[in-house]
Amino acid sequence: MGKSLFEKVWEAHSVRKLANGQTQLFIGTHLIHEVTSPQAFGMLRDLGLQVAFPHRTFATVDHIVPTDQVSEPYEDPLAQAMMDELRKNCEQFGLTFFDRQSGKQGIVHIVGPEQGITQPGTTIACGDSHTSTHGAFGAIAFGIGTSQVRDVLATQTMALGPLKVRRIEVNGRLQPGVYAKDVILHIIRVLGVNGGTGYAYEYAGEVFDRFSMEERMTVCNMSIEGGARVGYVNPDETTFAYLKGRPYSPTGTAWDEALERWKSFASDAEAVYDDVVKIDAAEIAPTITWGINPAQGISINETIPDPSSAQSEDERAGIDEALAYMKLPAGAPIKGTKIDVAFLGSCTNGRLSDFQEVAKFIKGHKVAAGVKAIAVPGSQIVALQCEKLGLDKVLTEAGFEWRSAGCSMCLAMNPDKLVGDEVCASSSNRNFKGRQGSTTGRTILMSPVMVAAAAVRGHVADAREVFNVSSN
């Protein structure tokens, strides 16, 4: 009987069974950032423990960094304190830290892949739910809590029960103007925010075969929004080509050996899945959210749901609550919804190809009067790549502010925040109430090109019309 990648990686990393039936799983790669690690180091110190495999933990700083100020001390003393704490911990325990002076700092889920730290057939953990991003490389990557960060620091393992595996196949061709972001928003809309509970998602099919690594990362990133702990794509030539020559990628004969090994982890053709879902790519339209969870999405040409047409009492209550918060009229087209802020960035869509795609279309257009538009590269390397290609110029000429790397307005732990009940067209991954820094702020999730279209029009718009998209 064949095995899925999940099963193979799980087996290769299983240390032993624990008394409660869970598995002690070896975590090959541990990524940390400033928000969820300080308490874990505190626990470690309280217990008098050391870091077991210091060369397997990599740190960066992303959530709290201001994107318009690089010099320290930061204006916010709490942010500075978190920065200092991380620096101190990395120094004391001998961990690699991609600090801001390194030129390699950025959002943890962008830094790992770009350094070649994220590799196929490995286990990865990080105290951050979007760790699922790394699954794009055929790794099993878990978002974990602070106590588990402590466990991984102290033992390089954690206690975990196995997951079921659902294969999600997207076959056919995406229409022009439809992106990886639309694919995942569509999947979450179809399967729901809880649909993935207890599952690892294996993304497959012709669309994923054709996708670049960056597109695969966008989809895997939001597995968590669909309730799945883990999402992955089987490694293939695209994966290997991406990894070749990266700082932490193997070289010489080690590369050849790694390649063989990586290939062996891909799911067998006769692998058995707990569930299989098939989606026709042609059915996916540019998809955006209208509500307060990522499954509350519709295609750009649909109307905002009407509570009176809900299928269940729960759904009706959900629509009511969302519309009350979003201050959107039931039954009206979502197109035309006025926006105040446009945000390009985050670990979902803050990579080179995202800015390239936006630059391609926004050239010659201007951000509408009254819209605040910011573009935040996901890492210092992404920033540099964009600047070399002049993408920053294209964006600033169009009226976007070009910032330095960080999470920024994705969750607004830094100074980039919505004000009052502003509406933000956002390329990030969460539209929860208050997510972008104002308790009444409103978020509409969409692809980067749709964010650009909304910025140009000053309201939610179909990018295919705004930019005359006829082919991708």
Place this chain on the structure above:
Amino acid sequence: MALQKILSVSGRAVCVPGNDIDTDRIIPARFMKCVSFDGLGEFLFYDVRKNLDGTNQQHPLNEERFNGATVLLSGANFGCGSSREHAPQAIAKYGFKAIIAENFAEIFFGNCTTLGIPCVSASREDIAKVAAAVAANPQLEVTIDLQALEVSFGGQSIKVTQRESARDGLVNGRWDAIGELIEGKTAVAATAAKLPYVAA
């Protein structure tokens, strides 16, 4: 590392109704700028409990009659969103010792278990029964029995479920895995040795 066996939790309860209560709602991100979890309790559900000027909004946790409740009741998909332990920590620091909801987001569930906070699931109708009894008499003692997987309150009882690995950990005093993980040191080294990418 011997831990306390958590066989049951008893206390007064309060219901915070709603589905999909996410971790940002439980503890807004701006309160996570901290290097320790102490003091998070006072910011629990802050943005739905407080107005912008700091005065109280209508919220069960603001009702005096529910002060001192240690059992939290809620709806479906409780704790969805982030893996940050700030959310369970805020709940714990506020004084809650257990949660009864229809179901829980996975990472949140695991985080709570590791802190020794049992999360048990019950049907919506049954949770409504407990909530109604508590609303009628906030002094009512609610007991979650993890061995019988039963919640009893004022002469009534309902059945609850809990993932076996979590239940086993709680009732046997091994809900925090760290001790056992450390004990596996030799086996860990053996696994690491078989993984080429881990070699220094």
